Amino acid sequence: MVAGGVEMRDVETFLTLAEELHFGRTAERLMMSTARVSQTVQAFERRIGGRLFHRTSRRVDLTPLGRSLLAELGPAFETLDRTLGAARERARGVAQLLRVGHLITAENVPEVAALIKAFERRAPHCTVVCLRFDTVRYLDPLYRGDVDVWLTWWPGAFPADRPADGLRNGPPIAQRGRVLLVGCGHPLASRASIGLDDLTEHPVIRMSGEQPAVFRDSWIPRTAPNGRAIATVDQPWHGHHQELATLLERDEYGYLTYSSMLEALPLPPTVRAIPVLDAEPFVLLPLWRTSTEDATTRTFAETIVAPDTW
Numbered sequence: 001m002v003a004g005g006v007e008m009r010d011v012e013t014f015l016t017l018a019e020e021l022h023f024g025r026t027a028e029r030l031m032m033s034t035a036r037v038s039q040t041v042q043a044f045e046r047r048i049g050g051r052l053f054h055r056t057s058r059r060v061d062l063t064p065l066g067r068s069l070l071a072e073l074g075p076a077f078e079t080l081d082r083t084l085g086a087a088r089e090r091a092r093g094v095a096q097l098l099r100v101g102h103l104i105t106a107e108n109v110p111e112v113a114a115l116i117k118a119f120e121r122r123a124p125h126c127t128v129v130c131l132r133f134d135t136v137r138y139l140d141p142l143y144r145g146d147v148d149v150w151l152t153w154w155p156g157a158f159p160a161d162r163p164a165d166g167l168r169n170g171p172p173i174a175q176r177g178r179v180l181l182v183g184c185g186h187p188l189a190s191r192a193s194i195g196l197d198d199l200t201e202h203p204v205i206r207m208s209g210e211q212p213a214v215f216r217d218s219w220i221p222r223t224a225p226n227g228r229a230i231a232t233v234d235q236p237w238h239g240h241h242q243e244l245a246t247l248l249e250r251d252e253y254g255y256l257t258y259s260s261m262l263e264a265l266p267l268p269p270t271v272r273a274i275p276v277l278d279a280e281p282f283v284l285l286p287l288w289r290t291s292t293e294d295a296t297t298r299t300f301a302e303t304i305v306a307p308d309t310w
Contacts, residue, residue, distance in 0.1 A: 006047055011077050013040045014052065018070045021060045095296045101131045101147030103138070105264040106284060111174040112151065119303045126296060136239030139167075139212050142289060149297060150287045153258045155219055156280040158287075165214050168290050170301035172283035176258045179273040180204070181244070185251035186272075193275045196224040203231040204254045205247060208239035220256055225278060241265045258282035 017026045017037065027034045045052050052066035062070065098119075106112060107130075116128045133141050142150040155178070158169040180199070182189050188202055207216045224230055233253055237243040244255060245267050258281075262273055286304070288297045 006044065010040055010044045010047075011073065013037060014044055015070070015074055015077060017041060017053065017060070018062055018066065018074075021062075023060065095294070096126055098126055098128050098149065098296050098300060099131060099147045100128055100149045100151060100286075101133055101141045102151040104132060104134065105153060105258075105261055106151045107132055107264065109174050109260070109284060111284070115173055115304060119300055122303050123296070123299055126299075136208060136210050137212070138215060139287070142167075142287060145292075148288060148292065149300060152285055152287060153261075153282045154285045155221075155256075155282055158285055159214065159218060166290050167214075167287050168293060170286040170288075170297075171304045172285060173304055174284040175281050176260045176284075177281050178256060178276045178279040179259045179262075180254040180256055180276055181248055181267070181271055181273055182254045183248045183251040184270050184272060186248075186254065188254065188274060189251075189272050191274055193277050195278045196221060196230065196276060197226045197228075199230045199254070199256075199276075200224050200226065200228040201231065202254060203233040203252075204256050205235050205237075205244075206232050208237050209234075211239050221279065241267065245271055 013026070013030060013032075016029055017023065020026045020029070023034045023037050026032075027037045030037065032040075041053065048065070048069070050065045051063050052069060054061045054063055100116075102112075112130075116130070120126065120128060131141070131147055133146075135141070138152060139150065141147050151173070153176070154169075158167075180188065180194060186202075188194055188198060191198075204220055207219050209216075220232055221230055235247050235253070237247060241261075247253065248255060248271050249268075256276070256279070259273065259275070286297075286301065
């Protein structure tokens, strides 16, 4: 109850109808029947002591009393709702700051921006700060405690059988197809698309030894659909994309990655990206340390599985 026998639900119904000016749409938003919306509004009007809406068979409009009440009640209700939400978050242990780290390849992913907005609506007193790191040691900022959550592109499902890594992951935020990067003179360069079977005969470069073992072990599938091992090769590089372009221009090897990598890290025109049609797509995953999991990281993960709120 807010005051004067008025319930929070009454106020919310009034404000929603004042915004929609349509009983059907109001009912859908509040997950109520149209009849229930009408009854709630009528009861609210009786408590106020005057009509708040003009109703006809074709339209709904606010009365002068309704407009003045909306101007005063709307901001007050928003403040009350935020205050109650913040109290609920504090009771759950949600922090006031969530630091999200990532590489440049996750910087302009639209799904990330939508997720952060949804999370901040869900946890309005918690501010998200996104921190970009230019490093080939992908997980170092997370292990050092520089960030609370790390966003990374990952080839499929994150391995659950590596407790030594001390990591947990949330649901996928975004998904992109897998491509093979090759030099223009590579035997597969003229193909419109390939399959994993092609990579049993055309080696792909493994990740640099400076990158985390969990990435090196999972980045390239072990076998193709034909049952043969995918051919891989180690090369002397540190993991920087400039080095990768130089290696690919030799036209001997390819490199498996996600299609959106080229949007963030443009490679020279001597390198081409060929879709790998039967490869599991890459997904953008949130990772956090098991030892630091808290209500904030759990709320962030819960927001991902509720895309209707994005």
